[in-house]
Amino acid sequence: xxxxxxxxxxxxxxxxxxxxxxxxxxMNHNYMYWYRxxxxxxxxxxxxSVGAGITDKGEVPNGxxxxxxxxxxxxxxxxxxxxxxxSVYFCASSYRGGTNTGExxxxxxxxxxxx
Amino acid sequence: xxxxxQSQPEMSxxxxxxxxxxCTYDTSESDYYLFWYKQPPSRQMILVIRQExxxxxxxxxxxxxxxxxxxxxxxxxxxxxxQLGDAAMYFCASRYRNSGGSNYKLTFGKGTLLTVNP
Numbered sequence: 001x002x003x004x005x006x007x008x009x010x011x012x013x014x015x016x017x018x019x020x021x022x023x024x025x026x027m028n029h030n031y032m033y034w035y036r037x038x039x040x041x042x043x044x045x046x047x048x049s050v051g052a053g054i055t056d057k058g059e060v061p062n063g064x065x066x067x068x069x070x071x072x073x074x075x076x077x078x079x080x081x082x083x084x085x086x087s088v089y090f091c092a093s094s095y096r097g098g099t100n101t102g103e104x105x106x107x108x109x110x111x112x113x114x115x
Numbered sequence: 116x117x118x119x120x121q122s123q124p125e126m127s128x129x130x131x132x133x134x135x136x137x138c139t140y141d142t143s144e145s146d147y148y149l150f151w152y153k154q155p156p157s158r159q160m161i162l163v164i165r166q167e168x169x170x171x172x173x174x175x176x177x178x179x180x181x182x183x184x185x186x187x188x189x190x191x192x193x194x195x196x197x198q199l200g201d202a203a204m205y206f207c208a209s210r211y212r213n214s215g216g217s218n219y220k221l222t223f224g225k226g227t228l229l230t231v232n233p
Contacts (some may be wrong), residue, residue: 033220042206090160
């Protein structure tokens with residue numbers, strides 16, 4: 001009964017470093033998303049995927065890359081980390097189908113600080 | 116494109132009292148979902164309540180209910196008998212209901228921070 005699992009929960013990076021935020025879901029959801037949450041700004045969509053092998057940009061994709069090789073996993077890669085990428089990152093998933101209730105299921109978030 | 120506006124950055128309520136959080140949205144579609152999510156200090160995003168736009172009846176979940184005014188594009192959340200555990204950031208969100216890749220995106224407001232005073 002894990003749902004959406006994100007790792008790591010906390011990370012500090014130096015400017016210019018790279019890292020990958022891992023996300024996996026065990027609900028067999030077709031759709032997966034990465035959001036970032038900045039104080040007072042709500043959640044902004046970075047990338048999303050409608051199925052394995054298919055990804056697309058959201059509102060704020062610059063500085064990030066994603067891949068979706070399996071239904072379960074949707075890692076987010078930060079290349080050349082910048083202070084502007086200091087944020088809390090949320091992975092989410094949702095189901096596509098006849099019983100789709102529209103709800104997104106969220107991971108617990110990953111707090112990333114770039115110094 | 117969808118936009119969601121929460122005009123109240125912060126609200127406070129006395130324990131056991133009722134509070135209403137406001138949300139307005141803009142969409143060109145006629146078929147969509149509306150949600151309220153709660154984010155306590157633990158950071159976890161928790162679904163509070165969901166409303167399908169085609170349903171005229173307002174959704175209710177225990178102490179939580181909504182006032183959905185489709186023509187006015189308004190979707191307020193009422194919390195009755197407020198409890199200390201209700202203290203959190205509350206986000207209003209919308210999503211198209213029809214199929215299609217980008218139509219499954221959830222668009223969020225900026226949130227309302229609710230404080231519950233004992």
